[in-house]
Amino acid sequence: MTRTQNPPGQPEQVAGNGILHRRLFLTGGAAMAGAAGMGLMTARPASAQLPLEVPEWMKAPGAAMSGYGTPSPHEEHVQRSFNSLPGTIGSGVSRTPHERLEGIITPNALHFERHHNGIPDIDPGRHRLVIHGLVERPLMFDLESLSRYPLVSRIQFLECSGNGRANDAAEPPQLALSEIHGLVSCSDWTGVPLSVLLDEAGVAPEARWIVAEGADAAAMTRSVPMAKALDDAIVAIYQNGERLMPGNGYPMRLFLPGYEGNMSIKWLRRIEVTAEPMMTREETSKYTDLLPDGRALQFTFQMGVKSVITSPSGGLEMQAPGLYQISGIAWSGAGRIRRVEVSADGGQSWAEAALTDPVLPISLTRFRMPWRWNGGPAVLQSRAVDETGAVQPTRAALHARLGTQFNYHHNAIQSWLVAADGTVSNVYA
Amino acid sequence: MPRIAGFLSPLGVLLICAAALPGTVAAQEGPGLGVELTEEQIAAWDINVAPDGTGLPPGSGDARRGAEVFAVWCIACHTTDGEGGLNDRLVGGHGTLDSASPVRTVGSYWPYAPTIFDYIRRAMPYAQPQSLTNDDVYALTAYLLQLNGIIGADDVMDAASLPRVEMPNRDGFIVVWPPTDE
Known part of the structure; x- marks a missing residue:
């Protein structure tokens, strides 16, 4: 940490080119007095019309209630950017517009998505989750029964392992933050610990992996180590308090904290318990990290700092x-x-x-x-x-x-x- | 305690360990609402194919038949010879993985031949996945292998022959799970 000389009466500069001590915004007194009147993210005074007028929205009744709210029409520019592979509408990504958000919780409608063949329109009454393979009892669950299991809730991020790859280009792409790093979002995820369901099925001693499959048109499939499945994996059925969005796995998805996003299989319909990984297309030809010598790292599950x-x-x-x-x-x-x-x-x-x-x-x-x-x-x-x-x-x-x-x-x-x-x-x- | 009588082993041990660690999911008892099925009842859903061929269904196909199926279902995105098109290139790229412009195709990159069958059956054709017969999926698999010079035009792919196909990049992967201490 480099300390540089401060002008008299100015907040303490703690690193070069104007970085001030983090206490400036945390404490009152002299430091905040220094900040007062300068405005945050603007050095101009607010451009209010003078003299101050009583606005028309104070002179008439406001709008009625609604069953499900929507953002202010003045915030309609806060959108995910999205694109799909040529000739497709549902094989691509949508990205969280972090440059227009604050705090840590991503609104459900702005959570990033990565789909491999669109968003399935699932009737929750017909959706089933099957657990089979190296188990004592193959089992089937529906949403209603899963909703009766003990639920856990955790605020955790989900990140696509391709997030940030735009910066691998030789020249820096001139894109908004979200177009480079928008494949990460954070929600309060609520679901059933997968360990409870696996325990009910009775996992065989030789089981080391689970193979999770989605009910989408890609039947997206990934192998997950049993150790992760038994540690902190959940079958998520709520996101930020409401049922999952269709684009995030409605009515149920696997959620693997800290692991690359595509492993948290959306629209989860089947888990096969196995001794070995299935070596699916998504864990061999995709989502493997090619090195300069032509070999590739496989099973790089955890997302880095x-x-x-x-x-x-x-x-x-x-x-x-x-x-x-x-x-x-x-x-x-x-x-x-x-x-x-x-x-x-x-x-x-x-x-x-x-x-x-x-x-x-x-x-x-x-x-x-x-x-x-x-x-x-x-x-x-x-x-x-x-x-x-x-x-x-x-x-x-x-x-x-x-x-x-x-x-x-x-x-x-x-x-x-x-x-x-x-x-x-x-x-x- | 979870219901582990007679079936403790790794699950029970891990659950007990997890319960003792702060911040992890403690072992919990569920209401036991899972409906027990037989593997026969699950068979229609079970489309996983392992790299050793486990799960491959009856049926067979060769590259000649595969070319016919490919012309109907695949060329819109992958072109006639699989060498380009709108979406993933399927053919070629051999010897490019250590270059500045690696070309990852079925032939140059995929390590296991049965995975080709697995993926085509579950996810292709893009507009109508899970619509092809097993014979046609075997035939498409054979066609892609033949286009990549890995099998011959007369080779028939089935549950016995497909796992024996040696993919060029079989040894091209460094498995980093479980992680080791650096």
């Missing part, structure tokens, strides 16, 4: 120089986030950001950092460390280890260039 600054970020525009709050998300498949550091000078100096409670294991964690933008160029970066001590790598370090063709598990540090004209762009630094 990662963070990204969501504001400011690519495509957003700064207003006048002044005090800003850098905000971002950090997460790790291995557990809690221990620390996030922020740099405004391309990684030459770093300072520790404030982590916003709650800081939960295998969850998005919100970090915030006060920053005084002096109007000159700045390269903003964040670097997360998880509770195991794993440190988010630079892009150069990641590529030195894995090359550029690995495709999955890209957790490198993201760099945003704030230019003197206030534009923000993606750079490799």
Whole structure:
């Protein structure tokens, strides 16, 4: 951590190019007095019409109630971006617009999706989950019966293992944050511990894997180690308090905390208990990480430690120089986030950001950092460390280890260039 | 305690261990609402094919028949020879995996031949998955293997022959599960 000299009467600068101490936003008194009046994320005064008028929405009754709410029409621009393979409408991804969100919970309608042949229109009354293979008793469950089992709830992230791969390109793609890193979302997942269902079926001693299959048109299938199935896997039936969205597995999905998203099989219909992995297409020809020597890493299940600054970020525009709050998300498949550091000078100096409670294991964690933008160029970066001590790598370090063709598990540090004209762009630094 | 009498083994041991660790799911008792089925009742759903061929159904097909099926169902996305098209390239790419532009195809990358059958049967053709006969799935599998130069035009693929096909990239994977301490 580099400390630089502070102007008299100004908040303490703790790293280069205007990074201020995280206490600025956490304590009252002199520090906040320094921030007062400058505004956060804006250095201009609010452009209210003067003299102040009583608005028309105070002079007439408001709208009626509704059975299921929708966002304000003024927020209609907050959308997932999405695209599908050529000639298809349902084989692709939609991405969470983190650059327009705050906190750690992703609204259900903005949760990312990755489908391999569209979203099935499932009648929950006809959907069945079958557990068979190396078990004492093959069993069948429906949604109604699963809903009577003891439920557990956890706030945890889900991330597609392809998230961030756009930055493997030779030149930095000029995309919004969500188009690079939008394949991660975080929800309060509620479901039945898979261990309870496996125990009811009676797992045979030689069983080491389960093979989970979805009820979609791809019959998406992945092998999962039995150790994971018995540890913290759940059959999720609620997401943020309501039943799952169709695009996230309605009426039931496997949820494997911290593992690459495609293994958390949506529309879960079948689990075969086996001694060996099934070596499906999705765990051999896809979702394997090709190394420069032509061999590929297989079964790289856990998502690495990662963070990204969501504001400011690519495509957003700064207003006048002044005090800003850098905000971002950090997460790790291995557990809690221990620390996030922020740099405004391309990684030459770093300072520790404030982590916003709650800081939960295998969850998005919100970090915030006060920053005084002096109007000159700045390269903003964040670097997360998880509770195991794993440190988010630079892009150069990641590529030195894995090359550029690995495709999955890209957790490198993201760099945003704030230019003197206030534009923000993606750079490799 | 979970119902583990007579069937303790790894499950019971793991559950007991998990119960002692903070932050993990404790062993829980469920209401026991699973409906017991026979494997015969599950057979219609059980479409998994293991790399050793376990699960392959009766039936057979060769590349000549496969070319006919391919022309009807597959060329829109994969072109006539499987070398390009809108979506995944299926043929070629041999010797490219260690280059700057690796081409991952059925021939250059897939490690197990029975997986081809498994995937076509469960997920293809894209517009009508699970609609082909097992004979036609064997025939398509044979055609892709023949286009990639892995089997001959007269070779018949069935539950006995397909697991014996040696894929060029069979040894191209480094299994990193379970993780080892670094």
